[in-house]
Amino acid sequence: MILSRAWTYFEAVARHGSLKSASEELNVASSAIGAQISQLEHDLGAPLFDRLPRGMRLSSAGETFLHHGRRAILEIERGRAFVERLHGTDSGLTTLATVEGLAQGLVADALAGLWKSKPNIRVSVTSVASARVPEMIDNGQAELGLSYLGSRHAYVNVLANVKLEIGVLLPQNHELASKGQISLEELAETGTPLLLSDQSVNVREMLEAAVGRSSLERHTRLVSNSTASLTRLAELGAGAAIRTRLEPILGRPDKGGLSFATLVELKGTVQELALIKNKDVSLSPAGQTVVEHLQRSLRELDT
Structure with a gap:
């Protein structure tokens, strides 16, 4: 650079x-x-x-300089990538902002597949809260974003998306694991505590709106901004993680796997997982290559 x-x-x-x-x-x-x-x-x-x-x-001047400077750096990287491609080098750098759980799961899987055919593509992945991803796209800190969208933004283009149900993750040997739908009351009756995201994750707000904060707190064992931790603890039988169906689809069979059931209290509620870019900025060659692999991964989730 x-x-x-x-x-x-x-x-x-x-x-x-x-x-x-x-x-x-x-x-x-x-x-x-x-x-x-x-x-x-x-x-x-x-x-x-x-x-x-x-x-x-x-200062206000510093914020302005930082914003435009980061945009300029992205343009420099795009220019270098185009020059490399003109000389037959299938390489270049792109930057991706995403949430921790996706970085460890879907993104890691997509990149591993990408590098089998294009080993010289370089990617910088930053894990942040969902709400920060569109901000990083807007201010030039990232070329691409993959996150759950709570709302649409005028400066963002959605390149691919999938709508995922919200439900309960349990180890496959749990007594409720075979059910297609599970309520919070049923979890309480079996003595299964909740493993919840904190306020930085949209699922938490949806739950509180549906059942109330005090009701949630009575049955909650863990609150964390690490969705990977929630999933791992659910695998270990420490409780029921309230997440999207993305987690079990990606599951880890070597660890016993997870079952997924829709949560009765949020039946019909979905989260939009979207791959985004700044609408005013064209993709670099490396960015376009990564987009193609992530689009394929999102299509697989929707089948």
């Missing part, structure tokens, strides 16, 4: 909010990073950070 030292230092401080953390990441002295940023501010004629007693916060 073609980057100036000043931009690299600025972007690291913007992400971490401090010279010290940026210094540790880059293995560069804090004083050197601070000097480069001060010179950059002098060249631009505006302060990029507000200096606080504990750290540094982007």
Whole structure:
């Protein structure tokens, strides 16, 4: 990647909010990073950070510079990828923002398949909360996004999507595992505690709207923003994870697998899993290649 030292230092401080953390990441002295940023501010004629007693916060000028700088970096990478392709090199870099559970499951499987035929494609995957994925697409931090969409955004194009039911994940040897539908009352009667996502995941909001927060809290053993942890604990028999049907489809037979049943209280409710890009930005060759493999994976989920 073609980057100036000043931009690299600025972007690291913007992400971490401090010279010290940026210094540790880059293995560069804090004083050197601070000097480069001060010179950059002098060249631009505006302060990029507000200096606080504990750290540094982007100023309005800094936020604008970061936004456009990240867009510019994506364009540089696209340009390099096109040049490489002109010379017969099937390579290039794309960036993908997704949620943790998808990164470990669907995305990992798709990339493994991709690299069997196109081993030189490089991918940078960042795991964030669902709500952050469209933001990263908008501000240029990621070329592609794969996440559950709570609402549509004017700046986003949906390249592929699938609607997934919400239900209960249980180990296959659980007494309710053979049922197609399970209610929260039935889980309580069998002494099966709930393993729930936190407020950063849309499923939690849907559950609270359907049955109330206090009712959920009485039967909840674990709350986590890690969907992978919920799935693993359900496999180990620690409780019932309330997730989409994506998890058991991807299941791990070597670990005993999971059963999926729709949750009575959310019957008919679905989550839209969508592959997205910025509508104003064309895909790089590497991005297009990754899109084709992820589209195939989403089509398989819809069958």
